[in-house]
Amino acid sequence: MNDNTDTPVTVLGLGLMGRALAGAFLKAGHPTTVWNRTPSKADQLVAEGARLAPTVGDALRAGSLTVVCLTDYQAVHELLGAADSELGGTMVVNLTSGDSTQARDTARWAEQRGARYLDGAIMAIPSTIGTVEAVILHSGPRADFETHEATLGALGTVDYLGADPGLASLYDVAGLAMMWSVLNAWLQGTALVRTAGVDAATYAPFARRIAAAVAEWLPGYAEQIDNGSFPAEVSALETDVRAMAHLVEESEAVGVNAELPKLIKAMADRAIAAGHGGEQYPVLIEEFSKPTEG
Template identity: 50%
Template sequence: MSRESVTVLGLGQMGSALAGAFLAAGHPTTVWNRTPARADALVGRGARRAGTVAEAVGASDLVVVCVLDDAAVRELLGPVAGRLAGRTLVNVTSGSPEQARETAGWAAGHGARYLDGGIMTTPPGVGSAASMFLYSGSPEAFAAHRETLAVLGDPIDLGPDAGLASLYDTGLLGLMWSVFGGWLHATALVGADGVAAGEFTPVAVRWLSTVALFMERYAGQIDEGRYPGDDATIDVQVAAVEHLLHAGRARGVDGRLPELHRELMAKAVADGHGGDSYGRLVEVFRGAGRPA
């Protein structure tokens, strides 16, 4: 059974991982990089090295670009834009939602179908079905190439708005950093009393599954704009965060992260929402009620 041919432009760590996953799945893969030697290992595995961007784009109907930033995408593809007609461009370069929408319009103007992508893993996770790859843009392109893109990881279709993959990507990275920050703070706290990180972390991971249930509950409240405090009110959680701050001060642990949580909760309480659920804090982030 023949496999769809693919071109990968950009062979940094992530681009090389993408090309490697296509090769491993049996897809004829053409590669190009500004520094040709970056392609040597992939060529050794069966990839075809393109001498120019034009040659690389012309080799496949599916062109995946993974470079430094949006400016680099335009620099590479601008001179060969005429060759994009009838092809699908999948741009997994990190950028803003606004840049993604602009590039989608630019690609459409040159007769190409466009998908913007968000890679929710590091290079070692490429090729695993457990890794999420977010896509937004042309529904036709996603349907046509879904099977091929699935060799990289689980392809999640976010719909026709090309900016959504980038928007989800940045939001999810913020969530990741917040989780890491909370875990590191907690690890420092219990570690001050001699608890090893390896001993504490399995308990923390189990707790996160419960936190996920609260997130699902609060999501419905946010969409409805109603925040019944029928589980734990903000007033109760303000008292609880004081215990966390006290324990941290007693152990010399930096308290800036829980202090931020207390500040957000205090704002909601001051606005008269202490009896609401923690989901109400989304309105603080949105700036609801603040002067324009």
């Protein structure tokens, strides 16, 4: 790593997250330049020692590292495109939310204009930025990440995923899939036990233990997926589907929405119809890997 706390940084975009990013750099001792379309959003940061750049071009010239956090990738292109003559030699770390195609396209777009480019995703809320709880994902050229890793570390726990600039966005949405799936499963269970007068707070510790136990299965299940082999070491899918049917029946019997368990069972039924009933649950990756019909 070649960075230290003397490294000057620039932050473009001062929404709630952008202000948190700039504040973390300041707290870590980095000379910090900021720019925002509405300059007044920089007032508190300026009071804390940041410099407000009058133009985007001036902001880009001020930092060895430019962190961009805007509303979307179109805004990134519009902002940096207006100053494309200034991009030569600039190190851009784009922490704007978007999809993997936008990330790869923007990487090419930036590199064509002479910039170095890393794409990133923030797996955190603004209040945790600057702490180990904030996980910031990065993808793009490894050498660029390693050069600036220490500076980026001011923002939280930084993870490098690989050279493909779309990986950070892919991990971001994959993480959302995990989050919503766990929460929805918990809500389904909570709705069920509430019909017997059990409140959510009473059920939550049990649900947490179940979620933690299931998480322990993931490395072994991942090995099966990567090997393309799904021996029923614990339970066969045809056994699991009977339990799914029980979940559907119980939900309907007590008047709880059964859409989620019906969806899960429908996918398992398709896998069994395709001849996978004697294999273990991860064989459903074949169903999840298919595009949605219709």
